[in-house]
Amino acid sequence: MAIPIEPLKSIPYFSGLGDGVLDAIRQVVFEKKVDRGEIILLEDEPPQALFFVASGAVKVFKTSPDGKEQILSIARPGESFNDVPLFDGGVNPASAQAMGPVVLYGISRDQMDGILRDHPELTTNVIKVLAQRVRQLVSLVEDLSFRHVIGRVAKILLEYGGETSAPHPRLTQQEIAAMAGTAREVVGRSLKSLEESSIIRLERHRVVISNKEALRHLAAEPS
Amino acid sequence: MIDMPHLNQAKCNACGLCVSVCARLGLVLNEKNIRFLESVECDWCQQCELVCPTGAVTFPFEVVIEDR
Numbered sequence: 001m002a003i004p005i006e007p008l009k010s011i012p013y014f015s016g017l018g019d020g021v022l023d024a025i026r027q028v029v030f031e032k033k034v035d036r037g038e039i040i041l042l043e044d045e046p047p048q049a050l051f052f053v054a055s056g057a058v059k060v061f062k063t064s065p066d067g068k069e070q071i072l073s074i075a076r077p078g079e080s081f082n083d084v085p086l087f088d089g090g091v092n093p094a095s096a097q098a099m100g101p102v103v104l105y106g107i108s109r110d111q112m113d114g115i116l117r118d119h120p121e122l123t124t125n126v127i128k129v130l131a132q133r134v135r136q137l138v139s140l141v142e143d144l145s146f147r148h149v150i151g152r153v154a155k156i157l158l159e160y161g162g163e164t165s166a167p168h169p170r171l172t173q174q175e176i177a178a179m180a181g182t183a184r185e186v187v188g189r190s191l192k193s194l195e196e197s198s199i200i201r202l203e204r205h206r207v208v209i210s211n212k213e214a215l216r217h218l219a220a221e222p223s
Numbered sequence: 224m225i226d227m228p229h230l231n232q233a234k235c236n237a238c239g240l241c242v243s244v245c246a247r248l249g250l251v252l253n254e255k256n257i258r259f260l261e262s263v264e265c266d267w268c269q270q271c272e273l274v275c276p277t278g279a280v281t282f283p284f285e286v287v288i289e290d291r
Contacts, residue, residue, distance in 0.1 A: 172281035
């Protein structure tokens with residue numbers, strides 16, 4: 001059964017298109033329901049489809065050989081993921097997992113090719129979406145490669161850290177991100193990395209510095 | 224009282240994404256605002272903070288030094 005036209009209008013790929021084009025698109029878009037925690041795509045596998053989030057949220061991420069996860073983006077309603085392999089014919093560049101119950105709209109590569117051929121006015125929207133994606137990824141690359149975020153996070157933790165007996169001002173990951181000039185996701189990754197190195201412990205309501213010297217060393221590295 | 228994440232109602236746009244990702248079913252969307260249910264113990268997974276598009280949900284923490 002074809003999906004309704006109305007939700008397609010809020011998807012940037014299809015914004016500003018007439019009802020005739022949207023009607024053709026909805027005929028080839030399929031709906032997929034996914035449960036919390038379900039893996040929708042695995043990186044390096046052949047692409048199943050380009051997906052749009054109709055409701056819920058999807059985590060798009062890469063995993064290192066030793067199991068470390070880097071979130072690339074959170075796809076929210078109206079947003080797409082796994083766009084790239086549909087246009088370059090390659091494998092999935094990242095994995096995707098449902099963060100809760102999710103409803104997706106999907107479109108296969110062949111169907112997308114046909115729609116672009118029949119309705120070239122769609123290409124301007126596609127270029128805009130991909131350009132925004134490039135901008136977002138460039139910003140992430142900058143964060144991960146040049147800014148030495150971990151050193152800045154270490155410095156902030158040392159500045160705000162105090163003795164266990166005294167009351168301390170509370171911080172949030174968003175505040176650390178704002179202070180370090182980075183994204184909240186990168187702060188989360190930095191804290192996890194510090195925990196994996198046994199420099200800090202992440203507890204409910206608390207970040208415990210268990211190796212102050214190592215943290216000082218990181219904070220002192222030039223950024 | 225159970226310590227809960229902080230919700231800034233002024234920033235919240237009531238999109239409901241936090242409600243959808245909470246595995247403990249600890250949030251509800253009422254008309255135009257989100258509420259944490261104090262009867263549900265939050266497991267501090269921070270998924271609601273991660274998914275919030277406006278930064279309305281936060282998990283405040285203190286930093287303590289154990290090794291001096």
